[in-house]
Amino acid sequence: MLIVPGGALLAQATAATPAAAADQADLLPQYMTWALIVGGALVFIAAMFYVIKVNQFLYKRIVQMEAAKAGVALPEDAANVLGGDSFWTTMRKKYWEDVVPVEREKDIMLHHDYDGIHELDNSMPPWWLNMFYITIIWAVGYMFYYHWGGGGPSSEEEYKNKVERAKKEMAVALAGQANAVDESNVTALTDAGMLGEGELIFKNSCAACHGQGGEGSVGPNLTDDYWIHGGGIKNVFKTIKYGVPEKGMIAWSSQLKPSDMQKVASYILTLHGTNPPNPKAPQGDIWKEEGAAAPQDTTVTDTVKTAEPAPTK
Ligand code: HEC
Incomplete structure (x- = not known):
């Protein structure tokens, strides 16, 4: 003290x-x-x-x-x-032997009769009592370590740490989900940062064949209304993913993560109507977004049909 x-x-x-x-x-x-x-x-x-x-x-x-x-x-x-007695003898008697064994319990039974219930005034078994004392000693050490000494995290800090960890795990899970996009559930990204990343990928991997502005050179013009394999985010994503190997466009799923393919596909959609210099002549069929006001003519239906890229395997 x-x-x-x-x-x-x-x-x-x-x-x-x-x-x-x-x-x-x-x-x-x-x-x-x-x-x-x-x-x-x-x-x-x-x-x-x-x-x-x-x-x-x-x-x-x-x-x-x-x-x-x-x-x-x-x-x-x-x-x-x-x-x-010596100190140790006292301790031994008090904490180890001061309990009446079961065979002699009838000697210490108090003979009050409470509706047939008798009081047995025995000490707690030593093992039980000692465990109890150990918990008290433990509690003192615990208080020193966690509350006064600041050695371990408090409940509040532990809670905060757990929330922090859960947030990280959630971020990882969400990133995994972003990578789980495929042609059936892909959506066009609108976030400027994501589109920026898509632009970077385009400049690095695609511009060589599709032109810096998507105007087309070896590959087709990506800014006009005409698509060989269908426009719209789902078709574009699918074309990028599986490629058109026999025409010189590789299956990018081997090089890009799904989330990256989503980014570059979304970026390509933003190129629509930008009219870059030296555009390549339109190829394929005119594409109208589903639900667009334009009347559905046969060309559009055809486009949807031809939207399936050639199987690559
Ligand atoms: C080696 C040259 C080459 C590179 C690099 C290339 N492409 Fe292509 N791409 C082509 C060719 C050729 C076609 C036309 C395929 C056809 O005629 O069916 C094409 C078609 C496409 C189409 C379909 C266009 C349409 O009209 O349906 C999209 C979308 C496309 N590429 C996106 C990309 C993206 C995104 C990248 C970069 C990740 C990329 N391409 C890289 C050569 C390339």
Whole structure:
């Protein structure tokens, strides 16, 4: 009890001179402080035992001397009566043997009769009692470590950490979901950042054949109304994914993640109607978005039909 506030006093004293406090914090890391406190506590406990022993010894001597002075003969077992059992014997009796075994329980049964219920006044079994004491010791250590010492995370910090971890896991799961896009569920992205990434991919991997602005060179013009394999995000994604290998357009699923194919496909759709210089002549059929106001003529139906890219496997 003396040692613990001592630590607090020390902290206050050092806090008064911040520079000294910082120095001390460097010299004396936290675990050293705790080692000192625990060591001090052990010394204190040992000293207390010693004082008690000396006390008992003196008491015995005084009684013997007084008896000798008065000429009274002490009984045979006086030493036992005076000194009592040793500390360890007392402890053993108290904490290990002071329980009446089941065979002798009838001796200590109290004979009050409460509607047929009798009171058995026995001690708790030693193993149970000792476990109980251990939990108390554990609780003290726990309080020091988690609440006062700041050694471990508090419940609140633990909660925050867990939320943090869950957020990360969620981000990973969402990223996985983004990569799970395929031609059946792909949607056109509108986020500027995503389209920017799509543009980058286009400039790096596609512009060589489709032109910097998508005007077309080896590959077809991607800015006009005409599509060989169908327009719209789903068809464009599908063409990119499976490619048209026999015409020189590889299946990009081997090079790009699904989310990247979605980005570049979305970027391509933004090129529509940009009229870049040197456009390649239209190829394929005119494409109208489904649900668009334009009347559905046969050409459109054809386009939808021819939208299936040639199987690649
Ligand atoms: C080696 C040249 C080459 C590269 C590189 C290339 N393409 Fe192509 N692409 C072509 C050719 C050739 C076609 C026409 C296929 C056909 O005639 O069926 C085509 C067709 C397409 C079509 C279909 C156009 C339509 O009218 O239906 C899309 C969409 C497309 N490419 C997107 C891309 C994207 C996106 C990339 C980059 C990731 C890319 N291409 C890279 C050569 C290329």
